Amino acid sequence: MECFKIYCGGDFIETPLTLFVSNPYDGKDFAQTWLAEEEELKFASDKAKEAFAKMKLMAAYEKSEALNFIASEISKNEERFASLIAQEAAKPWKYALAEARRAVQTFKVAAEEAKRLPMEYIRLDWAVEGKGREGLVKYFPIGPVAGISPFNFPLNLAAHKIAPALAAGCPIVLKPASTTPLATLELAKIIDKTEFPKGSYSVLPMKRNIGDLIVTSDDFKLLTFTGSSEVGWKMKARAGKKKVVLELGGNAGTIVSQSSDISHAVSRCVVGGFAYQGQICIHAQRIFVHKDVFETFCEQFIPLVKKLNYGHPLSHDTEITAMIDESNAKRVEDWVNEAQNDGAKLLCGGKRNGAYYEPTVLTNVTPDMNVSCQEIFGPVVTLQPYESFEEAVNQVNNTNYGLQAGIFTNNIKELDYAFNNIEVGGLIHNDVPVFRTDHMPYGGIKDSGIGREGIKYAIHDMMEPKILVK
Amino acid sequence: MECFKIYCGGDFIETPLTLFVSNPYDGKDFAQTWLAEEEELKFASDKAKEAFAKMKLMAAYEKSEALNFIASEISKNEERFASLIAQEAAKPWKYALAEARRAVQTFKVAAEEAKRLPMEYIRLDWAVEGKGREGLVKYFPIGPVAGISPFNFPLNLAAHKIAPALAAGCPIVLKPASTTPLATLELAKIIDKTEFPKGSYSVLPMKRNIGDLIVTSDDFKLLTFTGSSEVGWKMKARAGKKKVVLELGGNAGTIVSQSSDISHAVSRCVVGGFAYQGQICIHAQRIFVHKDVFETFCEQFIPLVKKLNYGHPLSHDTEITAMIDESNAKRVEDWVNEAQNDGAKLLCGGKRNGAYYEPTVLTNVTPDMNVSCQEIFGPVVTLQPYESFEEAVNQVNNTNYGLQAGIFTNNIKELDYAFNNIEVGGLIHNDVPVFRTDHMPYGGIKDSGIGREGIKYAIHDMMEPKILVK
Amino acid sequence: MECFKIYCGGDFIETPLTLFVSNPYDGKDFAQTWLAEEEELKFASDKAKEAFAKMKLMAAYEKSEALNFIASEISKNEERFASLIAQEAAKPWKYALAEARRAVQTFKVAAEEAKRLPMEYIRLDWAVEGKGREGLVKYFPIGPVAGISPFNFPLNLAAHKIAPALAAGCPIVLKPASTTPLATLELAKIIDKTEFPKGSYSVLPMKRNIGDLIVTSDDFKLLTFTGSSEVGWKMKARAGKKKVVLELGGNAGTIVSQSSDISHAVSRCVVGGFAYQGQICIHAQRIFVHKDVFETFCEQFIPLVKKLNYGHPLSHDTEITAMIDESNAKRVEDWVNEAQNDGAKLLCGGKRNGAYYEPTVLTNVTPDMNVSCQEIFGPVVTLQPYESFEEAVNQVNNTNYGLQAGIFTNNIKELDYAFNNIEVGGLIHNDVPVFRTDHMPYGGIKDSGIGREGIKYAIHDMMEPKILVK
């Protein structure tokens, strides 16, 4: 069984506590690593502070070259990374490979942004007091960053914290999800070879009680968390003087207008609804289709859903596989059953086998059902017809979440109305809400979070402006 | 008869050459001013250089307050300005008043932009040679500016040169159209009261031979000309080392798609086609209507054109009046007659009476007719049906000009296609090409000019970057 | 006695709880207003939500004109505002008048920024997934804002919350300091006359228990607080899902290098040290002078401090007057006495009379004395000689605070070193730390706060980006 030492303040180490990593598809352990305790966290924090003093002095091209090296090494080893991701997260191969490639892009973008850290130069002579005065506003890195990343994108959602931190000049201590620590540990081997000083990056799998210390510690100037809403908002209250960025959950809505290309909408909704078993924050959970095309939509959609190919995550033609664990699959099963008991109609799927839950489509759902108002984080999609466009927008908004939404339309007024009125961080035209490029601003409103990722935007939160009045 | 002294290097003066200003509607002289000769031009240029040394040192708030004062005084005297414009240019009162109000806005925007002159601060450490280096890029005013403005917007098209020059810190010597010098001379009385140093603004009516000296003189660092294409491009070749900005003619196209609101399109096209007798560079000269709605469009459009109210420019309900002079009216008459001889069909209008030419609509025109390929600069509109949207776009592009265009559609694909493919400086959605706000970038491509106005954009051409490598 | 009704959800009202406002100089009540309770807060919050729906739809020019109207009305009534400020805050007339004028500037800047709310348009085709895609990033107002403002700038520090909120399109409920509610209530009379909908602005004096409800309420999307560090950081933990901006205290350091113009440094330090009795967050509390010029500095400084003219705040030649209350004067007295007991040497001042504390200068202080490490918020300055520039910078940084600092030098290396190494939000070259213009980014790091004010920067926190992927 392959062993991955944890990466702590620049050293690859073992600790007294072993952690086994299993493949959710078959439940078998396939790798081993270790859990950090308070001592390791302290060491990593101290080294981060030492690293910070050096990182502040790195030239743009030095950071940029190191980040490009990381991108290049991930690229060269994309199959290695995809294999780790596929196994630890039960992610079908093609999605795992796509994630590895996205991480390449994430580091490449960071390599460019490292040269373009924000700076302003402004006139101060807008009133007599400022006559003869100008202001240079430089942004300085804030200091060590604490990152907590989720299981569903073990590499790229961590990369969205690591890459901007390194670009900004901030060391980062990362707590990966305990179920999926391998991709970020593999990444450590690459970062260790760069010119970033020891301590710039630590990746420490840990139990929640140690994770709590990260949240409350004064050693970090920013806490950036991607995970569930429930956990995230509690952290905000306990974070002390730190800045906090939260990338939380969603139950994204998608509107399919009668003016759209229905076949295109259908094929994108299959991907948006069932990619990685729906375990994506911007999974197309709730689809609203204009009544005139609802039947057509269903007729095309259901057969495609039924055809999704179940298999081992490492198999190249697998389209759907097990969920992250059986307890989550059971939760999904319960919610679907509840919904059916309350009047929802099952169009396909609905059965569970261990950690596997069939791709499932429901209709006749009401906004208060868990399958609708909660983040399902599983392979379940609801389909509802709508009469007026305004009604569809209201339904999309009828939730506590507000991450992303999709809209299929060819009508200018509908698109404008949607953009002005849908309460989300991102609206995707003619595609499903899962669309994301790694340099765009990404994040939610309402219960879906606070702050934005996307390299430039993440960097902004990791820097502090200082004005020189000249 | 009211006399307007010319404003030369900070002095209101008379010269040996008088210039009478007449109302094109009745041909009667109603005011008198004077023509500058080489001596006055030299004096104004010298004073401009002196003023430049002082303007460079003005604080942002000082320029801003002076520009706000100008805006405020024009606003207080908007009827006075409208009256001068209406008479010297034969502009119907409501359009003359609108122009005065736009000039207020032009100076207000400049008052803000004076505080926001461009500045950049950039990292230079993108490669090892730049390690430890940063760059401050400050934009400095280039020096005295020469402006030449046309008859059709005697105040606001001059304001689009004067306001950015003053905001940037550049003195300006303006040659107004000889037929319409009064609005800018009236403006001089206001500018004279501000803190801008004497010589910051001169307005010198002059004959073309003196105007030529402005074009070739080394005293100016920028020539900004609004007028005909024929004249403009010749100036470019003779301008020496100066920068040159040319705002020239057009024969703007408008597309009316079957997906649009036809009544709205019709009512806007009446304004776009006949406001100020079509003597506007972005006049809606060529209208292309989808064949399915062409008949409907014509049925609504022609009666409205016929109803346009002819009268004295000072009358508040006049909608159409005389052209700038009889020779232009004859030119328009000739072109319309030629077109009819070559197969065009007259839908209304077509008669001339002195300098007045009836609002005229033609169809069955071909792209090579003068009414189509030339800038008509008169109250004539051509209407053509189209079959495919691509064809309509090709027709809009089938000309040497490229200033603005309008498109009425509710179809996202049509709008995207139009924006990517129509060769113009500005495309107006759901309105006619005459739309312009005073802070937007405005100007043409192809034979329609080089450079952009719109305060911020005009200022940019009036400044020169200087980098301090620190 | 003049009565000021409180302004709640668009109505001027009285409540059962009266609040008397006294002049700290003589302790006499000179005005009366009322305290809001939970009911009024609820009403104001509800009206704010209603107003928000309307404010979102206001055009830029509508908000801009309304903000310019407010600026203009404050300007016309600057003596009225100065008189209220002088009395309620015991602020010498010239400083009170300056504050009124700064508030004019604050609203003027907001009037401009209302037209320039952030928007981005970005290419998304940086990787193959984004081919053909572009992103429009529009910033939308976040919703109702809760503001809490301090006693020391009753008008302008409130204006720094009100003006950006209105410009952004966010209604604001303001809790002024209970001791100084009048300036913001007077302001309400002006805002009430504008086109901003009822509920856009409420100003509610209230006891701390009601203020607590503002902090924890879900009705507000942002809490912006200016006040003490102790109170501020506690609020952050209790603010729920809200964004939080904290503008807290400081004990600003100033360095006087041997390369500087000493006379200039001295005269600015007198102002920076004793303006408004030192009750300013960026008061020049700690002055470090190079040892070669320390004696000269002291010889010039002390006589000027001694000459500061004590008197009634409304008297035009008063330079120093009573502190905000006797308890604060006693606190200052205690800290100075403690310092002397621990070895500090009194160069002048040191006596208290009721709420008045003499302008006081200490030397021989150590960093751990309260007069040095705490925010004194009173008329006390410490003077220390330094040997090396690095040492001076270390001393400036030797505190938990980090708001602003001043540096007098003519040496490029010293200035660069200082800017890169002094831990503050703003460094003022050749002036004292109290320098601030109303459009510059302003705020602290370390314990001095989180976030920045300065209209554009404050607006940024009041808006939420939404991307349209096209």
Next chain:
Amino acid sequence: MECFKIYCGGDFIETPLTLFVSNPYDGKDFAQTWLAEEEELKFASDKAKEAFAKMKLMAAYEKSEALNFIASEISKNEERFASLIAQEAAKPWKYALAEARRAVQTFKVAAEEAKRLPMEYIRLDWAVEGKGREGLVKYFPIGPVAGISPFNFPLNLAAHKIAPALAAGCPIVLKPASTTPLATLELAKIIDKTEFPKGSYSVLPMKRNIGDLIVTSDDFKLLTFTGSSEVGWKMKARAGKKKVVLELGGNAGTIVSQSSDISHAVSRCVVGGFAYQGQICIHAQRIFVHKDVFETFCEQFIPLVKKLNYGHPLSHDTEITAMIDESNAKRVEDWVNEAQNDGAKLLCGGKRNGAYYEPTVLTNVTPDMNVSCQEIFGPVVTLQPYESFEEAVNQVNNTNYGLQAGIFTNNIKELDYAFNNIEVGGLIHNDVPVFRTDHMPYGGIKDSGIGREGIKYAIHDMMEPKILVK
């Protein structure tokens, strides 16, 4: 003898006219290529237009990857490029290698800028007419570009035209200097392998009469020329409707203040004065040293100049070698002799041997001598003492040129004064005027040119804004 086919519209071809390329050091031909005539120019122009239609549709990442490939291939073959440059231009090896490396950087920067082409999104509702309106300002490539590049940086000054053109989406036809065509022909072999369509890049050595056709042709939308002032300004008048960017000559001034580090200044001035035999537009031709340190400066400077190592350009320790041709060496000889006749004093150098002219230092020069007021473009430096800093600035400005200047000082007031008053495009602090990084804005004022290079800035001139009013 190695043969280099010319690269015309995507094909490597020969023509009836051969061109031999010689090494100026020994006068021997070492390579052969061909001259294009009108026919080839026409073919290249036509292919450029075809390529343009395809380049407009390339995604950012496609252009970016192709540009990165170019950078990477130059880097892999840096010695090959250095060898060609060293021989065709008689450039000492270390400078030739540095140029190859700079070209790598130039293409890398372009690869990034290709993703960041300018776009703006602006509110138009600043006045009532714009209510509900917003504007998308997209910048589109203008079309085929004509580039003319000089002998002194055969690769990188061409790269500064090619790289931004390709990044912007504009095809480019380049006329290299006839003496130094090889580096750009070698580059063609790389560009030919990329995804840029055939016709995107042509490199055509040609006689001046064919070059003239490029200048006047309507096939190009921009002419970008780097070369002599005399030739450049004439082109501007004959360029028709094209935009024109001119990067012309200079006689850069450098100031050495008594507050500076003299040894540092001396060593940099040796490089700035004699690198590549002074054949650099920003060569440190005129050095002004404060009188108090003038003697010290001379004592350190002259010995270092005398020690410059003469040799073959391919030798790695050569510091100085032959000029580009004997006629230029004779011109330099004449000017130095003239200056001596008119009273200048020779501190070292002054002799010619064929195309080699010794590193020469003069003092006692007057501003009207050719060695001072003309661009010497040879290994000659003048040294003058100054009394006051203002006088030094005046002397730097006492010329028709205005490209870059250097200033060695540690005094803030001197630096500020210099930046505000020296009339140049770039001022380098604590270094010589030859400093340039490839992404900074670079270009001159006065007779030194119009427009700026530096990738982002060059791209800006190659694009045309189009606004969509929505």
